Amino acid sequence: MKNYCIITMFCVSQILHANQDDITLSLDSNTDEVKSYIIDNVIATGSPIASDISKIPGNVSIINKQNITQMPNMKPADIVKRLAGVYVQRDTGFNPRPSIRIRGINYGTLIMLDGVILSDLEGETRILNQISLYDVERVEVARGAFSSLYGTNAIGGVINFITSMPNKLQLEAIAGYGSEFQKNTANRNVLRFYGSVGNAFLDKKLRTKISVGINSDGGYPNFPAVYGGNNGSNLMGSFVDKVGRRIIGDGGRRDTIIWDTRAKIEYDIGDTSMLSSMFSISNHSYDYKDFTSYLKDGHNIINTDKDYFVGSGFGGYGSYTHIIGNVSYSSEFDEAFFKVSLSSVNLLSFWQDADLTKGGNRFGGPGTTQDINTSSNYLDFLYNFSINNIHSISTALQFRYYYLIQENYSLTDWRKDTNLIGIPILPKREGESFRAYGSQAIVASGYVNLDSNWMDNLSTSFGLRYDYWQNFESFSKGTSSSASSQNQKPLQTQQFSPKASINYNITSYWLMKASVGSGFRMPTLREIFPLNAGEFRSNTDLKPEVGLSFEFGTELQSKYANLSLYYFQTELFDMIYRSGSGITVNDPGIFKNAGYGRINGVEVSAIIPIYDFGTWGSLSLEGNYTLTNSKIIKNSADPSSIGKYLPDIPIHMGNVALHLSSAKTLDYIGKTNNDTNYIGGVYASLWAHFASEFFNDSRNSPVLSNTFGYYEAQFSLNAKLGYIFDRGFDISMQFLNITNNRYYDFYIVQGASFYAQLRYKWNVK
Template sequence: MGNYSSLKLNRRIFAVLWLCIFSFCLYAQENRSYIVTAARDTEEAFEAAGNVIVITSDDIEKSGKSSLVEILENVANIQLSSISGTNQDAQVNMRGFGENAFGRVLVMIDGRRLNNPDMSAVNLNAVPVESIDRIEILDGSASALYGDNAVGGVINIITKESTQPLSLVGGFSVGNNWTTGTHFGYTASEGYSGFSMFVDNTSTDGWRERTKNKTFNALVSGYVDVTDKITIRPFLNMTDTSYELPGSLTKEQYNTNRKKSYSLVDDGEKRIVGGGLSFAWQITDNFSFDLPIGSDYKKTKFNTGSYFSYTDSLQKNINVRPVLRFSEDFGNSFGFALQAGYDFSYTDFSATIFSEKARKNKTSDTKINQTMNAPYVTVSVDLPYQVQLEGAARYDTENIKINSTENEATGDKKYKEFVYSGGFSVKVLDNFQFFGRVSRLFRYPFVDEIASYSGWGASFNKGLKAETGYDIQFGVKFRYKDMISGKINCFYMPMEDEIWYNAATFKNENYAKTLRTGFNADISFSPVKFVAFRTGVSYINANFVDGTNAAKFIPLVSPWSFTAAVDLKPVDWLVLTSDLVYRSGAYASGDISNKYEQLPSFMLANITMNIQYKGFQFTAKANNILDTKYSTYTGVYEDYITGEPVFYYYPAQGRNYSLSLSYRKQM
C-alpha cells in the first residue's frame, strides 16, 4: 500500500513539473556551441537524447571555484559527502545511492576511467582545475556505453588542447586555516603540433583539527598531425596527495565543539602516475578509427592507527579502447551513424596489511587480478521532422582472481552482463526538444565486497551477484535566443540485487529490490547582459521495494536538492556572484529501517567577487558565510549491550575565505 501511495505522489509531482516547464517554454534557449562526448561521440548538447549539463572553463573562471569538488557541489543532481570535511575524500552521489554511492557514478578524464576496483572513492582532486576545458555531466545510466559504474550518471572531464600560438596563465591563492595554492599553465601550437602543461599545488591546515592535507597535480599533453588524416595525442599525468583523517564525533561532541578531533593517528598518502596516447585516423570523410591506450600506477598508504591497521596498496592498470566510426548523410533529413568499439582493461591490485606503522609485521597480503572485456556498438538514425533514434548494446565480462594469505579470501569469480539502451529525441522549431531513453544497467561488486581480506575476518563471497536494473527517463529541453534555457528529465529506476553490508552476517549481500523515481530541472535566465540567474532542482524518492524494510527510505539520500546562483556584472571588469546550495534531511548510514531521527537539512550560502583587468584576475571568495552547522555523512548503530542507538558524526567545514590573483596572456 505504501508503494502505491508513493507512486501516486510521484505522478502528482511529475504533473506539476510538466506544467511549470510548459510555462517557461516561450523563453527557452541553450548555447548551441556546446558539444558533448557523454555519448562516446561528439554532438551538440541540445541534440543529445538525455539530460547533459555542460560546465565550461569560462563558467569555472567566472565562478571563482578552485577545485572540482566546489564546482560539482553547485550541481543540483549531484550530492557530495566527506568523512573529513575536506575535498580530499569527497564522494560523489547521483540518482540516490547511499553507501558507496561513488561506485555507481563513472568519473572520467578525456574518456579515461578514474574509478577503482576496490571500495576507495575516486580522487576528485586528480586534475588541475586550470586544465579543464569543460565538464560534461550525464544524468542516468550509461552502462551500454561505458559498462561498470555508469549507473547513476557519468562525469566526463575534458581537458584543454592548445589552440593558440602561445598561452600562459599563473597565479596564487591564500585563505584562512593556512590555506595556500599556486597554479601554472602553458599551451602552445604551431603548424601541425601543439603542447600543453598544467601544474597546481594546494595545501591547508584544515578547518577542523587533523584535516591538514596537500595536493600536487601535473598534466602534460600534446598532439602531432602526422598527416592531414592521422593525429597522435600523448599525455602524462601525476597526482601526489597527503592527508589527515580527524575521525568521527559523538552527538554530544558534535554539539559541543565540531572542530575537535579525538583521532590522533589516522592519515594517508596517495600517488597516481598515468600516461598514454591516442591514435586518430580519419580514413575518409565519413569513416574514422581511434585507438586510445592508457596506463595508470596508483600507490596508497593508509594508516588507521585507531584500529591498529596499516595498509599499503598498489594498483597497476592498462587499458585499450579501439573504436571505428562510420556516418552517412543521405539527404532529405536522413542520416546514419554507426560506432563499433572494444574496451579492454587489465588491473593488477595488491594490498598488504601491517600491524604497526613501521610496517615490519605483515598480517595479510592479497593480490588481485581483474580483467575486463567488452565489445559494444552504438547506432544513431536521423529522420525527417528533426527526429533522431539512438541505440546501443554491450556484452561485458569481468574475471577476478584473488590470492590472499587469508586463505578464506582466496578464489576466482566471473561476471558477464549484456546491456542495451534505446532512445529518441524530437526537436520542434529548433528551440524545443522532447527526449526519452530506456537503459539496462549493471554494476559489478567491488573486489573487497567479494573478498574480505582486511584482517577482521576473511571470507570469499562467491555467491555475490552484480547489481542490475533499468533506467527509464523522459524529458524536455528548451531555449530562446540568449535569454532563457532549461531542461528537465523525469526518471523511473527499478533495481535488483543491490549490495548492502549485513552487520548480522558480517558479509556484503544482494539485499533487496529498490526503486528510485524523481526529476531534475535546470533553468538559466539572463534578461539583460549584466544579470544572469541559474537554478537547479532535484527530487529523488529512493526506497526499498521488498523485504522487511519495504517502502523505507534508503539512508544517506536527501530527497530534495536545490541550487541557485545570481551573477551581476555592473561594469565589464567586475562580476559579483552569490550562490546557494540546499539539501533536505536524510536518514543516517545504517538506519535502513528508518527507526531513528533524520539528519537535519542544511543550506549553504557563498559569495564571490571577480575583478578582471588587462589579463589580471583578482578573486575574493567566502564559502558558507552563514557558518551553517551540518554533516554530509552521519551513521548510527545499536549498542550491543543496551540496544540504544549510537550516532556518529563527520562535521563539514564552517565559514572559510580565500583571495586569489592570476594572470593570463594569449599571443
Template sequence: MLAKSALSAAILTALSFSVSAQSSSTENIERITVTANKFEQAINNTLATVNVIERAEIESSNIRDLPSLLNTVAGIDVVRNGGFGQQASVFVRGAATKHTLVLVDGVRISDANSGSVSFTNIPVNSIEKIEVVKGARAAIYGSDAMAGVINIITRQAVQHEITLTSGSHNYVNYQQAGEFSQDNITLGYNLGYEDTKGYDVIAKDPVAPVGKDHDSDGYNNQNIGFNLTVNTDELGQFNAIVQYSEGDAEYDNAWGNDAYDFENYSGRIAWQKKLGQFEHSASVSTSLEENTQTGIPKHDIYSTDRVEFEYRTLYRLNDATQFTGAVNYLTEDLGGSTATFSETQRDNQAVFLGGFYDDNKWLANVVVRSDDYDYHGRANTYTTAFGVKPHRDVTFRVNHGTAFRAPSLTNTFVAQSPWYLPNADIKPEEATNNEIGMSLSTRWGRYDVAVFQNKIDNLISNQYDADSGKYIPYNVDKATMEGVELSANVSAFGFEHSINATFLDAKDGTTGEKLVRRPSESFNYTVARSWDKLDVNLAMQYRSSRPSINLYDSNLGQSMATTLAGYTVFNLGANYRLFDGLTLNARLENIAGKDYITAATGYASNGNVLGYTSLGRQAYVGATVRF
C-alpha cells in the first residue's frame, strides 16, 4: 500500500493549492472541452481524470517527439530504448503499454500481436491535441482500455505555416500545415520530413570487441495527412481524415536484424446529423501498422490491418439528462505478417448503452458494454461515476469501472514458431478500477487531485514448457497499481506554472514484488514567461529509482536483481517573434547532460550496469513562417 505519509502530504498539498486559489477568485478559467465519453463535454464534467496537451504547448516547448510529450503528463512514465525511432514503452499509472488504448483520430493503431504502439513514429508535426483519459474505459472504447485511453487528434491548422529545424546528430526537420476553405468545405493538411544520424543507443562494455553494433542508429520519417469537412443543412456533416507515415530506423541487435522499415496509416470517414433531440453519427475507419525487420537477408514482417464500423446516437432528454447507444464492429487481420497462424483474422461485435446526468450541481453517469470477440467469448464491462459541485469552480468525483484486454491471435493461434506454442483456452485479461478525485478551476489556474487503484487479473504470462522447450501463454499473473496524482496549472508572479506529481505503488499480485521499470515518484514542473516578442520556458523532470528486470551477470554466472538510480533533467525552450509571420525557435534538451538509465541491458565486465543510452544534451534551432 502506498505510504500513508506520502498520501497525506500529497492530498494536503493539493488542498492547500485549491483553497488559496479559490479565495483569490470566483471566476472560471476558459472551459476545456474534451471527448472522453465520445461526445463533447467540459473537462470538469467527465467525472474522470483527463489531461490535455494542446498544439500551443507543443509549439511553445519545441519538443521533438511524442514520447517526450507524453512524459510530461501526470501519471505517465516513458521508458525509452534510445532516441528517435527506438521503442518507447508508455506506462499509464503503472500499467503496461498494452493496457492503454491508443487512438489517432479515434482509430486504433496498436500492434495486435504484442499490444505495443510505435509512439516514436507518430510525428509531432501531425498532432493538434492529445487527450489522455485515465481509468477503466472499456465500457466506452472496448478492449485494451484497462488503464486509460490516449487519443491523438491530428492537425487543424487555420493558417498556412512552414517550419524548418536543425539540431544535434545531423537532425533535420521540415513540416508544413494549413487549411483551404470555400463555402461549406474545409480541407486541412499537414506534412513532414524528419531525419537524423542518431547515436549509439546501447552503452557498450569498454572491453568488448568492436562489432557491427558500435555505430550510430539513425532514423527517417516522411508523413502526410488530410482532413476534409463538408457541412450541409440537409444531410449533416461529413468528415474524412487520413494520416500516413513511412520511414526506417536502425537499432542494436547482436543476433540478427538491426534495422526496420515501417509503414503506418489510419483513415476515418464519419457522418453526423442532429435531428430534433437526437444526434446521430456513423463512421468507418481503417488502419495499418506494418514493421519490416531488416539488416539481414531474412526479413520478418509484423502487420496489423484493422477495419472498424460504429453507429452511435445521443438523445438529449432535457438540459440535464442524455442517453447514448452504439453498435460497433471490428475486424483485425494479421495475414500480412510472416509469422504463421492457424487463424489470421478475428471479428468483434459490441453494443454499449450509457446515461449521463448533469444539472450543474449533481453529476452521474452509467455506461455498460458487451463485446463478443471471435474465439474468446463475451466480455461485459461497465463504468459508473458520481460527482457533486458544491461551488461552480469545484467538482468532487468518484468512479468505478471494469475493463478487459482480448488475448492476441499469437497467444491463441501461433503455429510453427521456434519459441512459442498456442493456448486455445487463453482468456481475456480483466481489470477493476477505482478513483476518487477533486478538480478546481479559477481564473488563477486549474488544479486536480486523484487517488486511484487499478487491479488487473488473469494477466497473460508466457511459461516455459520443459517438454517442448517452448513458451506457452497462461492466465497466471495479477497486478495492483495504486497511488495519487496531483496537478496544477497556475498563473502567479508574472509566470505560468505547470506542476504535476505522481506517487505510485505498483506490485506484482502474485509475488508481492514491485513491478519493474516503474518509478514510485514522478515530478514534472514547467515555468514559462512571455515578454513582448519572446517566450521562454524551463522544464524540470524528476523520476525516482526503479527496479529493473533481472540481469545476467556473466562474472557470477547468474541473474541479479538491479535497481536503477533516479534522475533529474532540465530542458529549455524559447520562441522569438522576429516580425509578423516569422518566429525563431530553439530547444536545449537535457541542459546538464545528465546520464541516466530507464531500461537496463546487462552488466559490464567491471560490474557497472549497462542500458539504453539516454537522450543526452541536444540542441535544436529553427524558424516558422506563417502566411
C-alpha cells in the first residue's frame, strides 16, 4: 500500500528518534526483524493515523512485546506503572477496578484496547486487568491533552493496549504457578494458563487468531474488619487504629478467577482495503473467604462467633463480565485514507454482601446487592487526504451512545444464586430496587486536524474538535437522594477542544517538542448521583471539568544514552469538588463545580547502555522521575482548601530498572534465531518503584501510617530471570516485592511472592 510504504521509508530515515522507553534490539539482515523494528517507531495513538513517533505531540512511549515479556509483569496495569508520569492507584493484587492516572488528573486518562475506548458513564475501566497479559503485543502511551482527537476523559493522556495478530501459522502456550512466601501476605496459589492459535490463508489475505487466558488465585487479606457497635472496649483481642476504629480482625482473603477469550480476523480486499473484526468475552469473579478474628474469650482462645467480618461494603463477592465487539473497514487511495469503525463495550456486574442490621452473617441470610448494566457504543468515520507534499488533513465524524443503570436490591439470602463463572446475565432479583440511578447519553462529534511537514526536521499539527453531549432519561431514587426528585433534568453541553503542536529536530539526535491544547471530562454518574451510605445529594447542574494544558520538552538519542526532559502544566477550570461531609443531614455531601486547580511538573527519563555482550545480549540501565505539583487555586465550596494539594496525587514518583536483554527473542519473528552465533538466551530485569505519600482529602489531613484508607509512601523491588531455548521455549521466574514492604495504597498491598512460568511459542517458517 502506497501510504504504508511512504511511512515505512520515512521511519527508516528517522530510526534514531526511537522512543526512550523502548528497549533496542540488535538487528541482523533478517527482513522480519527489520520490519518489526520499523513498526516499533510508528504509533497509532495521539494522531489521526499511524505516524512516526517523532511527529506525535508531547511525551510518547512505546512498549514492545520483548519489553513486556522480559520485565516483571503480572497484569496489564503493571506494564505502564513504570513509565514517567503514570500512576496506578489502589494497585493491590488483581484489583478489578484499577485507576490509572497520567499527570495527576482524576478521570483524565483515556484507556483503549485495539483503539476501542473502554470507559463508561461512571468513568470506570473495569475490564483493564481482565485482559490477558499475554495477548498484549504492544502498549502506546501519549501524555498531554488529547480531547481534540478523543473527546472526554483525555485531559491527561491516552493509553492504547494493542493485541497481537500473526501473519502465518503461530501457536503459543503458557502455564505458570506462584504463591506467597509468608502466609496471608500475598496472592496464594496463583495458577495461569494461556493459549492462542493464529494463521493466515489465501496468500496471507485472511488472518485469524483465537486466544484464551485463565487466572486463579487465593488472594490475601487487604482490609481490616471493624467493630460496628457503639462500645467495643470489652472485646478482648481487639485494638483501636489511628483513626479511632476498633479493629477485630481482617475481611478475609479475596479468592479470584479471571478468564479472557478473544477472536480476531482481518481480510485484505484487494491491495488497498481491509475488513477487520474483534470479539471478546471476559470475566473477573471474586469471593472473600477465611476471615481472621482477633477476638478472644476469657480463656484467651480465639472467638469466631462474631460476624463483623461481613457487611462492611468492602468484602462480599462479585462478578464483572465484559462483552466487546468491533468491526471496521479501511481503504487507501492514491493520496487518501478512509476508515469506518463500529464498536460496543458492555458490562454486566453484580456484588452481594450481608446486611448485619437485619441478621445477615457470613453463611447467608439478609443482604444487599449492587447490580450494574452498562453499554458504550461508538460509530466513527475518518478521512485523511494529502493536500500536497507538505500538508495533510484528517477529518472525522463520531457518534456515541451510552447506557448505564445501577440498582441496589434487598436479598433474603445473600449467599444464594452465585453466578461466579461469568455467565453474561445478571441474577434474577425479586421485588423492586430500594436504591438506583441511571442515565443514557448520545454524543455527536467532529474534528479536523492539519498536519504539516514543513521541512525534514520541522513539523506542526493543528486540530479542533466539537462535541455535543446530551443525557436523557436520567434518574435516581433512594434514601440518599430524598431531597431530589425521582426524574432528573438532562445534562446538555457543547465543548470545543483545540490543540496545536510543533516538533523540531535540531540535529539527527536532538528533538524538541511543544504543544498547547484543551481537554474536558464529563461528570460521572457517581458524582451526579452519589448514592453511597450516609447523607448525599444529587446535583444535575454539574458541568464538565475543563483543562488547558501545555508542555514542552526535549529528547536526546545517541549510542551513549537516550534522554528526555518534559515540563507540563494543566489549568483545571470548573473543577469537580465534593462539598460537605456526607455524614449528617445538616452537612450533606454534594459534588459541585467549585474549584480552579493547577497541576504542573517535570518528567525526566533516561536509558543508558552499559555494555554490549555481542552474541550474549546487552546490559542497560533505565530510570525516570516525575515531579507533580498540584494545588487548589480557588474553591468557593471550601475556601480553607485554597493553596493546598489536590488529593490522590503523589508529588514524587520514580522508577529504576537494570535490564539484561537476551540476544535471542521469541517475539519479533515468533521463534528463536537459529544462527549459532547467537548463543545467549539469558535475560533478567531488576525494577524498583517509588512514590511519595499523598493526601486523601483536600484538607490535606495528615497521612497516617499503617492505617486502612490512607496512601503511604511506596517502595517495591521486583525481579525477573529467564532463559530462551532454541526450540521456542522460554522459562522464567519472577520475585515480586522482594523486600516484603507492605504499605497502604488505601488497601494494604501484597508482600513478597514468586511466580514461575513456562512459555512455548512456535510458528511455521
